[in-house]
Amino acid sequence: MRLSPQFQRLWLGQWISNLGSQISFYGLGLWLFSRADQLGPYAAVALVVQLGRLFALPVLGRHLQHWPRRRVMGIAYGLGGSVTAAVAVSLWQLGEAMPLPLLLALLAAGAMAEAALVLSFSTLIPQLVAPAQLGRANGLFATSDGLVYLVAPYLGALCASRLGLFGVLGVDLISFGGALACLGFGRWPRAASRPMTPAASSAVRGLGAASRELLQAGQLGALLLLGAVLMAGFAAAELLFPAWVLAALGPDRLTAALAVSAGGYGLGLLLWQWLWAQRPGQWPRVFVAGLLVQGVVLTGALFQSAQATVWLWFFGVAIFNCAVPPVLAAQQSLWHRWIPQERQPALFAARYAWDWTARLLTVALGGLLVDRWLAPVLVQLDWSLLGSGSGRALAVGLGIVGLVQLLVLLAFASGFSSRNEKLS
Numbered sequence: 084m085r086l087s088p089q090f091q092r093l094w095l096g097q098w099i100s101n102l103g104s105q106i107s108f109y110g111l112g113l114w115l116f117s118r119a120d121q122l123g124p125y126a127a128v129a130l131v132v133q134l135g136r137l138f139a140l141p142v143l144g145r146h147l148q149h150w151p152r153r154r155v156m157g158i159a160y161g162l163g164g165s166v167t168a169a170v171a172v173s174l175w176q177l178g179e180a181m182p183l184p185l186l187l188a189l190l191a192a193g194a195m196a197e198a199a200l201v202l203s204f205s206t207l208i209p210q211l212v213a214p215a216q217l218g219r220a221n222g223l224f225a226t227s228d229g230l231v232y233l234v235a236p237y238l239g240a241l242c243a244s245r246l247g248l249f250g251v252l253g254v255d256l257i258s259f260g261g262a263l264a265c266l267g268f269g270r271w272p273r274a275a276s277r278p279m280t281p282a283a284s285s286a287v288r289g290l291g292a293a294s295r296e297l298l299q300a301g302q303l304g305a306l307l308l309l310g311a312v313l314m315a316g317f318a319a320a321e322l323l324f325p326a327w328v329l330a331a332l333g334p335d336r337l338t339a340a341l342a343v344s345a346g347g348y349g350l351g352l353l354l355w356q357w358l359w360a361q362r363p364g365q366w367p368r369v370f371v372a373g374l375l376v377q378g379v380v381l382t383g384a385l386f387q388s389a390q391a392t393v394w395l396w397f398f399g400v401a402i403f404n405c406a407v408p409p410v411l412a413a414q415q416s417l418w419h420r421w422i423p424q425e426r427q428p429a430l431f432a433a434r435y436a437w438d439w440t441a442r443l444l445t446v447a448l449g450g451l452l453v454d455r456w457l458a459p460v461l462v463q464l465d466w467s468l469l470g471s472g473s474g475r476a477l478a479v480g481l482g483i484v485g486l487v488q489l490l491v492l493l494a495f496a497s498g499f500s501s502r503n504e505k506l507s
Contacts, residue, residue, distance in 0.1 A: 086212055086219065087213075089270070090208065090220055093204060094224060097200060099265070100163065101197070103254055104163065106242055106251060107251055107252060108235075108239070109240065110240075110243040111170070111186070111251070113240055115183070115186075128190060130443065130446065132191070133442055133443035134443065135191035135193070136198040137440060137443070139195035139199060141290050143202050144289070144433065145289065147432070148427075148428040151277050151278060152206070155203045157266055157267075159197075159200045160259055166190070167255045167256050174249070202428065206431055208221060222411075222415070222416070225408075226411050229317075233344060233345070233348060234345075297430060306417055306418070307433075309370070309491065309495055310414055311437040311438055312441070313410065314442050314445075315441040315484065316377060316378075316485070316488050318442040318445035318449070319445050322446055323477045323481050324340075324481065325340075327481065344404045345404075355412045366416045366417050367413075367417065370410060373409050376402060377403055377488065380406075381403070381481050381482060382485035385478070385482030418431065418434060445484075452480070457476045457479060458476035
């Protein structure tokens with residue numbers, strides 16, 4: 084059974100838009116870095132994007148179920164495209180004199196539109212596909228987002244170097260145009276063109292109340308915490324891994340790491356397809372097993388052998404990325420399985436708040452903790468097991484993240500089972 088044309092069309096538009104936005108974010112960050120020769124403005128882009136997403140969630144969590152999601156997605160695509168156009172016009176008129184606060188404010192508005200798109204589409208999936216196809220659709224949605232985060236930094240750098248800043252913004256504008264075309268073409272299901280619940284119904288509580296409800300719901304509480312740890316691990320890998328490779332192994336190994344990462348991710352997509360077909364209903368076990376594998380791989384970065392033994396290093400990179408698609412697919416499927424559709428907008432908003440906050444804190448504090456605390460400590464400690472030399476503080480930072488992930492998994496994974504636990 085094939086996925087519905089409505090889902091395929093909307094998924095394609097969402098993926099194109101997300102890829103264009105991430106390329107634009109990284110391209111603008113690189114432009115700021117080259118202009119100031121400092122990491123501060125570059126890091127500010129990542130922080131503002133995460134803050135913009137988080138700022139939009141309380142409003143979306145309270146009101147999304149009362150709004151037609153087709154209209155919300157159309158407005159969000161229009162806002163995102165308008166923000167990109169405003170950035171281009173401002174840069175054309177002001178050039179390098181464009182104030183950084185103005186640029187960051189525009190990027191925050193674009194990130195708010197992105198948050199509306201993610202929440203709207205993720206809660207619409209069960210109404211676009213047949214129940215038997217939900218696992219496949221969730222996997223496609225979640226793994227394609229992971230693929231965007233894997234390739235967007237490299238594509239952003241490539242577009243910025245080959246096309247220039249206005250070329251990067253042009254790519255983003257084209258992506259919004261393609262997404263709007265996917266949104267407006269073809270028939271829509273009724274569920275997407277009308278509210279999930281009437282506006283006159285009781286008000287939905289805020290993110291704090293929704294978070295407490297999830298934390299008190301057994302398996303859902305464990306899923307919430309483990310999902311946040313998972314996002315922190317991904318953010319740490321995105322932040323520390325490239326810097327570690329460059330510092331310790333050189334730029335040639337970074338190119339090889341990208342190739343191995345892409346190959347591992349491709350194998351993970353095939354693994355997810357096999358699990359979806361052969362192991363339906365086993366998503367809790369798949370989620371826990373994937374987290375365990377990634378935690379072990381990250382912890383392995385603590386030891387010098389992970390850097391000194393080439394085949395072991397490549398194997399770890401491939402295995403980590405191979406686990407990404409099944410973990411993300413299983414996570415998305417569990418959220419849809421355990422939360423009734425009418426509760427998803429408010430509770431998914433709390434879920435994304437935890438995920439994006441974990442990423443925000445990791446990006447904001449990770450580099451600072453490694454540079455200001457971990458690197459000096461390693462200089463004072465003569466631990467031969469951890470090795471020495473360039474990049475060891477970054478590698479040990481990754482290892483610490485892996486240890487935390489394993490400890491949280493040990494504490495909460497025992498509450499997982501294959502039974503179907505839903506909120507009442």
